[in-house]
Amino acid sequence: MPTILTFGDSNTYGTQPMRTRPSDLPRLTRRWPVVMAEALGWELIEEGLPGRTFAFPDPEMGPHMDGRLGLFIALESHGPIDAMTIMLGTNDLKAHFDATSEDIAQACGFHLDVALSEEMQARHGGFEPILILPPRPHAAGCLAETYTGVAEKVDAVQAAMRAEAEARDVAVFDANSVIAVSDLDGVHFDAGAHEALGRAIAEFILSEIED
Template sequence: MPTLLCFGDSNTYGMLPISDRDLPRERAARRWPVVLGEKLKWDIVEEGLPGRTFAFPCPTMGPHMDGRVGLFIALESHGPIDAITIMLGTNDQKTHFDASPEDIVAGASFYLDVCLSEEMQARHGGFEPILIAPPHPVERGPLAEEFRGADAKAKAVSKALKELADARDVTFFDAASVIETDQVDGIHMNEASHIALGNALHAFILSEISPE
């Protein structure tokens, strides 16, 4: 049975929208990696960490939010895998990072370097990286101040991620083409969006990847 590693942040972990920063944070039962795995009939490895970025240590959540070391850990502790989805870039748009779309995509490029390296490809017997541009963050609710300016930046980030994937001949999917972030907090996906994304990725992966 093929194996898919899903590497991302809270929208891969399945955190539901929050109306109050102090309330317990729930996890969706029907999160998109679960839906996708059921429909594909593949083994799924969930590697979602709330707060994870492409390349920024977080001054409030900790240096481990920089996902670069986590990528090596995930690739070396699981497998062999047939494909990996990488859906990051939302937290990189937090106000305190002051990152341009070019800064964010420079971080994403490192992930493709690692995944396409001879060492990692040999370790897993070959696998396909799938770069996913996340649904666009919106300044709304209790997280509005933390993501001030993300509204104006999000489309440019998605466009730059697609250009990177095209330049590296890597499979690309734009989550914003099928879902939006929830209106409660503008960052996280509700359960209906998780299901919709899982269904859309199922059709997309079947059309793009045929593991042996």
Template sequence: MPDILCFGDSNTHGTCPMVPEFGGIERFGRDLRWPCVMARALGADWHLIEEGQPGRTTVLDDPIEGEHRNGRRVLPAIIESHGPIDVMIIMLGTNDQKARFGLTGRDIALGAGRLVEMALASGKVGRVLMVCPPPVLERGEANEVFAGAEARSAGLATKYAEVARALGVAFFDAGGVIESHPDEGVHFGGAAHRALGVAIAGKVHTMMQESAT
């Protein structure tokens, strides 16, 4: 039974769109969260490990929300806890777009790439799928926190694809399949979770076929 680990932020955790107030903690159930949808689409032979943490960044200590949300800090322990891992999916970068960090799109892509490098260097991860999250929309109460995110999102998928290619790992553009919630701009609605889960399952299936040839 192959293990597939999904390493991400609140959208991997399944946090519901925070409408009308930003800051809620409600979470979609297993029937809707995209990793669970993906696992069902892959079939019973796969074992899913969900590792989504709200507020998680790629490689940044958050001065407000805490350094424990730095993906680089926790990734080694997660890999040691769950390894060996057949497929690891990394979808991070949304929180890196917060105004407090002031990063360029290129910096965000390189941060995600650093996590890919760590996974590969561990010797406990077989294949990695690097996923670019869909563009952030500056909407509602999230607008202040993510001020400037729409500009940072522009072309981000291209930058992720370049990093993935350089590292020799698979790439998937979530923004080619779904959009962030139109009224909140950061999190995914239920239909988006379903669509993303099915699409990523297809990508994983293709990855496994290619590796077998």
């Protein structure tokens, strides 16, 4: 049975849209990685950490939010894997990071380079990384201040991330093609969206395999 690792942030972890911060809502049971793996019939390894960024230690949530170290830990503590999804970039858009699209895209490229490196490919016997562009956040609800100004930069960031993947011949799935974030907090998405995203990513992966 093939194995897939899902590396991401709260939207991979299964955090529900929040009315207050912090939220007391439980993690979704049928989050998109679970739905995806069920549709594929594959073994699932989940590595979703709320607050994780591509490359920024968070002054509020801690230095371990920097996904660069977490990526090495995930790839060296699991395996072998046959595929890996990377869905990050939402937290990098927080206003207090003041990151440019180039900053975020370069950090995305670093993650792809690690996944494609000879060391990691050999460790797992070869595997396919897949970049997932997360649903675009917007400033809303209890996270409005955190994401001030995000609407003006998110499109450029996602275009730059896509370019990094395409330059490395890495498959890209755009979550915006099937779901949107909840207007409740502008960042997370509801149970129905998790179901839809999980099924869509499974279909995408199967189509990539057939190609």
